Amino acid sequence: MAALTPILETMALRRVFGGLVAVQPVDFQLNPGEIRGIIGPNGAGKTTLVSMICGRIRPTSGRIVFRQRDITKLRADERVRLGIVYTFQLVSVFKSLTARENVIVAAQRRLLAAPGSYLRLDRAVVTRHAQAALAEVGLHSIDARPAGVLPYGHQRLLEIAMALALRPQVLALDEPTQGLAPHEVEALAALIRDMAGRVAVLLIEHNMSFVLDVSHSVTVMDRGSIIAQGTPLEVERDPLVQGVYLGTYPGKRPI
Amino acid sequence: MTGPRDRPILALHLAILLLLLALQFVLPPFQQGLLVRIMVFATYAIGYNVLLGYTGLMSLGHAMFFAAGMYGTGLAVYYLGAAPGSGFAVGLLAGLILAAIMGALTLRTSGVSFLIATMMFAQVIYVTTLYFSRITGGDQGLVLTGRLRPLNVAGHHLSLAAPGVRYNAALIVLAVAFLFSLWLARSPVGRVLVAVRENEERARLLGYNTTAYKLFALAVSGGIAGMAGSTYTLLFSYLGSSFASILYSIYPLLWTLLGGAGSTIGPLAGTALMTYAVDIASGLTDSYLIVVGVALVLIIMKFPAGVAGSLRAKWLGWLP
Numbered sequence: 016m017a018a019l020t021p022i023l024e025t026m027a028l029r030r031v032f033g034g035l036v037a038v039q040p041v042d043f044q045l046n047p048g049e050i051r052g053i054i055g056p057n058g059a060g061k062t063t064l065v066s067m068i069c070g071r072i073r074p075t076s077g078r079i080v081f082r083q084r085d086i087t088k089l090r091a092d093e094r095v096r097l098g099i100v101y102t103f104q105l106v107s108v109f110k111s112l113t114a115r116e117n118v119i120v121a122a123q124r125r126l127l128a129a130p131g132s133y134l135r136l137d138r139a140v141v142t143r144h145a146q147a148a149l150a151e152v153g154l155h156s157i158d159a160r161p162a163g164v165l166p167y168g169h170q171r172l173l174e175i176a177m178a179l180a181l182r183p184q185v186l187a188l189d190e191p192t193q194g195l196a197p198h199e200v201e202a203l204a205a206l207i208r209d210m211a212g213r214v215a216v217l218l219i220e221h222n223m224s225f226v227l228d229v230s231h232s233v234t235v236m237d238r239g240s241i242i243a244q245g246t247p248l249e250v251e252r253d254p255l256v257q258g259v260y261l262g263t264y265p266g267k268r269p270i
Numbered sequence: 271m272t273g274p275r276d277r278p279i280l281a282l283h284l285a286i287l288l289l290l291l292a293l294q295f296v297l298p299p300f301q302q303g304l305l306v307r308i309m310v311f312a313t314y315a316i317g318y319n320v321l322l323g324y325t326g327l328m329s330l331g332h333a334m335f336f337a338a339g340m341y342g343t344g345l346a347v348y349y350l351g352a353a354p355g356s357g358f359a360v361g362l363l364a365g366l367i368l369a370a371i372m373g374a375l376t377l378r379t380s381g382v383s384f385l386i387a388t389m390m391f392a393q394v395i396y397v398t399t400l401y402f403s404r405i406t407g408g409d410q411g412l413v414l415t416g417r418l419r420p421l422n423v424a425g426h427h428l429s430l431a432a433p434g435v436r437y438n439a440a441l442i443v444l445a446v447a448f449l450f451s452l453w454l455a456r457s458p459v460g461r462v463l464v465a466v467r468e469n470e471e472r473a474r475l476l477g478y479n480t481t482a483y484k485l486f487a488l489a490v491s492g493g494i495a496g497m498a499g500s501t502y503t504l505l506f507s508y509l510g511s512s513f514a515s516i517l518y519s520i521y522p523l524l525w526t527l528l529g530g531a532g533s534t535i536g537p538l539a540g541t542a543l544m545t546y547a548v549d550i551a552s553g554l555t556d557s558y559l560i561v562v563g564v565a566l567v568l569i570i571m572k573f574p575a576g577v578a579g580s581l582r583a584k585w586l587g588w589l590p
Contacts, residue, residue, distance in 0.1 A: 069475070095477035103475075109468040112461075120465045123458050124477045136458050181477065 020083075022047040022215050023068065023099070023185055028077035030063050037063040039239040040077060045185065048212040052230035052247070053219045056259065059236040061219045062104065065187045068217070069101040070094045081185070096124075098184035102177075102191065104219075106170045110163030114154060114173050117162050118145040121180040148180035149173075152206060168199045175206070186210070187217040192225050204229050227251060235259075276456075279590055283452055286535065287445050294437045302437055308545045309440040310502050311525065315537030316447045317494025318522035323532035324455060325487040326467030330385045330519050331392030334372070335492035337399065337514035338364040339499030341406065344509035348412050354421045354430060358500050365496015366489050368395075373488040377481060380470075389519065396514040403511075411510025418507055436505045443501045444538075447494050452534045454490070455590050463487055467532075495522075528569060530576025534590050539577045 021044035030038040038060040045051055053061045066072040068079060070091035079087045086094055095101075109117050122144040123136060149155050152172040157165060162173055171191060178186055188207075192200050200222070207229050210216055220226045226233060227247040235243040235250055237259045243250055250256055290309065294302055314336055321327050342364030346352035352360065376387040399406045406412070420427040421435065428435045454460045465473040466480050474480045503509045512518070522537075529540025547565050551558035573580040582589040 071475070090479070092474050092477050092479050095475060101475050103472070107469050107472045109465050109472065111468060112464065116461065120461055120473070121476045123461070127458075133458055138458075141458070177476065 019046045021045055022082060024080045025064075025068065026078040026080070028064070028067055028079060029075050030060075030067060030072060031075045036239050038067070038074075041239075041241055043234070043241065045215050045217065047184070047215055050207060050211050050216045050218065050229060050231045052226035052233040053217060053236065054221075054223065054226055054233060054250075055236035055242075058238075060239040061236050062189060064236070065101070065189065065217055065219055068185075069099055069187055071101065095181065098182070099187070100178045100181050100183035100185070101187045102174045102189060104189040104193070106167065106174060108162040108170050108173050108177070111161055113159055114157055114162050114165060114169075115142075115145055115149065115159065117173055118148050118176050118180050121145075121177040122148065125181050145180055148176045151179055152176045153202060168195050171195060172199075172203075175203075183214055185215045185217065187219070189219045190221060191218070192220060192222045200225060279452070279456075283448065283534065286538070287441070287448065290441055290444070291438075294434070299433060302433060304545065304549060306436055306440045306505060308542050309444040310498055310505065311521070311545070312538040312541040313440075313444050313447045313501065314495055314498035315522045315525040315529070315541050316444075316451050316534075317491045317498065319526045319531060319533075319537045320451060320454065320463075320494065321487050321491040322523070322526055323530075323536065324460060324463045324467065325484060327380070327484060327488070328385050328523070329388040329488075329491075330516075330523065331372070331388030331390070332491075332495050332522050333514050333516065333518035334388075334392040334395040335365040335369050335495035336499035336502075336518055337395060338368040338492070339496030339501075340503045340509045340513055341399065341499075342496065343500035344412060344414060344503040345405070347414055347418055347503075348509075351417065351419070353419050354504055358497075358504065361500025361503070362493055362497045365499065366493035368496070369492020370485065370489045372492070373485040377484050377488070389516070392514070392516070392519055396511065396516070399511045399514050407510065409511045411508055411512075414503065414507040414509070418504070430504055431507060440501060440505060443497060447497065448534070448538065450494075452590060455534055459483075459486070464532075524566065526576075528566065528576055530578030530580070530582070533576070533578035533582060536576050536578035543577065 023045040025041055025043040027040040027042065028038065029040045041064060043064070053065065055061050063072060067074045070089060074087065078085055081097060081099060086097065109120065119141055123141045126136060126141060126144070127133065146155065152175050154169060154172055154176060157169060162170060165173065171194065175191065191203060195203065204225060207216060207218070211231070218226060218230060230247055232245060233247050233250040234241055235256050242259065243253045243256045293305060297305065318332055321329055339361035343357040343361030346360045347357045372388065372391055376384055376391065379387050400408050418430065420429045430436060430439060462473065462478055462483055465478070466483055470480050499513065525540040525544055526537050527540070528544055529538065530536030544562070547562050548558060551561035555561065575583060578589060
């Protein structure tokens with residue numbers, strides 16, 4: 016994989032909260048179109064790392080480079096406009112807007128390339144983009160209801176539709192399977208596999224079988240550092256990973 | 271921009287304005303005077319609602335923008351002999367520019383801190399109008415009668431003190447603010463403002479510079495408030511410190527909550543209801559504010575979303 020130019024790279028990225036080092040200096044690369052799982056025990060620094068990449072949290076030190084451009088100092092909304100999109104761990108749709116309006120807010124942002132483009136914004140085009148994103152996640156039939164009354168699983172899918180409407184180049188999904196029913200997890204896996212090649216996906220997950228199933232490669236974090244990286248198979252067999260994450264049963268999976 | 275329900279919504283708003291236009295031929299002079307006040311203050315409340323109802327920011331300092339419009343226009347007329355039209359432009363710009371400056375200072379806060387920050391700055395403006403009473407007239411105020419030139423409309427000279435002119439001038443200003451707020455609420459920008467109100471962090475992570483949108487909403491809100499203050503001065507030939515006091519920051523909040531925050535007709539409905547409630551109560555007793563207070567408590571207990579908000583929840587889901 017070394018021949019590829021990473022779409023996203025962190026150099027010695029570090030974050031300290033008070034006396035606690037949440038993320039040790041981390042060097043991390045993400046290739047274009049790659050699906051990358053990020054796993055690790057609670058408090059391993061996964062969300063902090065991804066939050067720094069998306070601009071929600073400022074790093075204490077280090078640099079972030081996106082397509083050969085240093086974005087360390089950019090605000091979160093500027094990074095979104097470049098194509099780095101984040102979906103929240105907790106569902107946070109606009110509850111009183113309908114599902115379709117939620118996606119429209121996202122779709123119109125992408126169509127607003129230049130200042131003054133508000134005046135040229137065509138509602139039909141925006142709506143079409145929004146409908147396409149809703150269809151992509153399979154939510155086209157419920158678009159007229161306020162998002163706040165939708166079942167939890169649908170709200171999660173709506174979050175992903177909003178992210179897709181922004182046409183991301185890097186999409187960070189923070190625990191997307193949380194609270195989903197088994198058949199919804201299946202559908203999500205299919206959706207993420209379908210993105211492969213078009214979108215680089217950062218997948219923070221606790222659901223191990225899901226991560227190992229959909230990811231091209233997996234990064235394992237523990238206590239703020241990357242302790243292993245490789246294909247799902249390599250990571251699964253890594254004794255260090257089994258030690259900190261799966262439990263110390265060399266050669267065997269815990270029951 | 272067109273969309274579903276556009277026609278009935280626009281028709282409803284135009285019908286309300288037509289009703290106001292027709293009322294002047296039916297109502298006795300005293301009632302007409304009352305309606306002029308309602309229309310001017312409803313304009314003020316509409317501006318307030320852009321910030322509270324659609325952007326979710328509660329200010330307790332809007333009197334400074336109303337006063338900026340009032341003093342901008344009033345002082346330009348009193349000292350510089352400005353014509354009504356240019357005086358009005360000065361007032362509108364004064365409200366808008368002051369709001370933009372206040373936004374740069376106060377929008378680093380939110381929630382209760384924003385409320386307190388706006389209140390403090392408004393008190394500074396209020397005290398300033400008192401301190402420079404040699405110029406502003408302080409709490410005695412200044413009377414523009416004799417200094418205010420008639421309005422020149424296509425060669426016709428119209429005195430703004432004439433009841434018919436006063437009524438229709440207030441109606442035109444109200445109509446502009448009313449239809450503008452309708453357009454804004456249904457525009458793509460309005461949708462972003464609502465998104466900021468619902469969940470600012472989420473809106474930011476959809477790529478919107480939410481601080482810039484809040485600043486825009488505050489400037490628009492202050493501009494409309496300034497327009498209302500300017501209109502008051504022009505139509506009643508008076509400007510005074512009491513309009514910069516905290517009471518005039520609380521009023522638009524009450525009017526908007528009573529009518530329904532986040533609805534286009536709410537501020538107008540709330541202003542009208544409250545003004546008539548005060549009018550009726552003061553005919554019954556000297557301590558009319560108690561009656562008004564009780565009425566407000568009851569309404570807010572029974573209809574927490576305001577008049578328009580309750581209508582929308584019960585029957586008219588499409589109300590913007």
